[in-house]
Amino acid sequence: MNPRTAPAPGEPIASLADRRTRADRARQVADAIRTHIVSGVYAGGVLPREPELVAEFRTTRNTVRHALDLLRVEGLVERCPGVGTVVTADKYSHGLDRLLGLAEVMREHGPISNEVRTASVVVPPRVVADRLELPEGAFVIYLERLRRLGGIPLSLDLTYLPTDMGEQLLDEDLANRDVFGLIEHVTGRRLGDADVAIEAVNADPHSAAVLDTPRDAALLLVERLTRLDDGRPVDLEFIRFRADRITMRAQVTRS
Amino acid sequence: MNPRTAPAPGEPIASLADRRTRADRARQVADAIRTHIVSGVYAGGVLPREPELVAEFRTTRNTVRHALDLLRVEGLVERCPGVGTVVTADKYSHGLDRLLGLAEVMREHGPISNEVRTASVVVPPRVVADRLELPEGAFVIYLERLRRLGGIPLSLDLTYLPTDMGEQLLDEDLANRDVFGLIEHVTGRRLGDADVAIEAVNADPHSAAVLDTPRDAALLLVERLTRLDDGRPVDLEFIRFRADRITMRAQVTRS
Structure with a gap:
């Protein structure tokens, strides 16, 4: 097979089930x-x-336009008259290889600002108490923070903490520190370790408004239960990341 | 603070910025x-x-209905007349702690069937050739598979493989094996290891139709580059998981 006569990507030269x-x-x-x-090529x-793009992908103009439409719906690019298609916002990697707070992850890109929307003492849903290994009916500190980098929202974090450490935390600089x-x-x-669960959800109207993203936009929802190095669970978070700004990354080994 | 007089979760007894x-x-x-x-409680x-639910979460009927609406939009639950609110489909965990194929991950839940929608030899986009460390213009095997468990779609996988191993793979049982x-x-x-990137995207109309999920539904998009144990990259996949059926999980340590 001679690369000089290579077919376009959309034109297979052999096929089992070409549909x-x-x-x-x-x-x-x-x-x-x-x-x-995502890798910052542009x-x-x-x-x-x-x-x-037609030449690079050896395809048709229609296919390129359709592809750009898909990326526009995702919020990754925008069409700007006179300029062309531009990347809407920088997209950052969030590694799963080490347990780090968002400000630690983003250190090289700039400071994270936290808008503390709620900081209160509540009786949490039972599943939250169970996961924090607290008796039902026990109080917890509940934080809701909108986190921004460069003024643009990255995530909306709902955090539950046992009161014995939470009440001290309320006196600290929650606006600028993880x-x-x-x-x-x-x-x-x-801290010791954390159990992390990653889901994709559509933004409900309120989350969309707070995160300044389209309603129904796909978000990465991370549930993370973090333990001290003695094994005690101390921090349960439900984090909604704007998926046009964050990619989660891991290296996984076979054995 | 006496738990017997605990306030409802929505009624903080102390607040910094209660909005x-x-x-x-x-x-x-x-x-x-x-x-x-997700944890199979129901x-x-x-x-x-x-x-x-009103009693368990100590909240109002309106809030519970609103919460169930959010989960219905996500495709997690449905309202069935005469039955109540039911979980739409089982949701499975996909661990990031070890590199496993989908059939290996789901072994305990049942066999994975693969509908091979495309199996062809193509010249891939340059970024694909770069990641597989192939010269520009080199051919690769391109597979598109719809993967089901219990007859219900789990994921749509686009796979690129170097031709030297891909062409042998085409003779194998792609319908039933990872x-x-x-x-x-x-x-x-x-296999040695893989670089995994996880994003959330809205389902384009075609992916939605193939995966039998609502248009614009949030999907988990996993890009995974897998290497042999000698370090050679041999498998680049773009996997769209139905987010109502899969949760990605990892355990992350601090140091």
Whole structure:
């Protein structure tokens, strides 16, 4: 097979069950452009013009337009008259290889500001008490924080903490510091590990408004139960990340 | 503070910046019920009736209804006349702690069937060739598979493989076996590790139709580059998981 006579990506030269449509090809191209965006290939934020994308992906103008439409719906790019297609906002990696607070993760990109929308003492839902290994009816500290980088929302965090450490935390600088660092400061202990569950959810109207993202936009929802190094659970969070701004990353080994 | 006189979860007894609305409370309740669903608390699939949920979460009937609406939009529950609110489909955990194929992950739940929608030789987008460390213009095997458990779609997988192992794979039982196992079978080598990136995206119309999920539903999009144990990249996948059926899980340590 001679690469000089290579077929376009949408034109297989051998096939078991070839039922691909233009929609399939557009998704392939969209996936490739998304990989470019996430890895920062389009520094400066402007995508190549359509004819260049047509040449790069060896496909049709229609397919490229369809692919760009898909990325626009995701909120990753916007069409700007006179400029072309631009990347809407920087997208950052959030590693799953080490337990870090958001400000620690984003250190190289700039400071995280936290808008503390709620800080109160409540009786939580029973499932929250169970996960924190507290008796039913016990009070917890409940925090709701909108977290921004460069003024643009990254995540909306709902946090439950046992009152014995939570009440001390309320006197600390919640606007500028990670809860992780504050827990270690207040307890004098290191954090140990966390159980992390990652889901995708559509933004409810209220979350969408707070995160300044379209209603029904796909969000990464992370439930994270964090323990001190003695095994005691101390922090249960439900974090809604804007999926156009955060990619979760892990390295996984076979054995 | 006496738990017997505990306030409802929505009624803080102390507050720094209390701006919570009914939408916030509904989201809290929805998060708690989602945790129950995902951990299989509602075995049999029927949620408690509204008055019981009102009592459990110490909140109002309106808040419970709002919370159930949020979960219905996510596709997690449905209202069935005469039965109540039921869990739509089982939700499964996909661990990030070890590199496993989907059939290996789901072994205890039943066999995975793969509908091979495309299996062809193509020239991939350049970013795909780069990630597989192939020269630009080199051919690859391209697979598109719809993967089901119990007849219900779990994921739509787009897979790129170098031709030297891909062409042997095409003769294997792609309908019933993981590509991971087949790669190890064909090469006689073990897989080593994989770089995994997790995003949330809205389902484009075509993916939604194939996955039998609502248009714009939030999906987990996993990009995974897998290497043999000698470090050679051999498998690049773009996997769209139905987020109402899969939760990604990891345990993360601080140091």
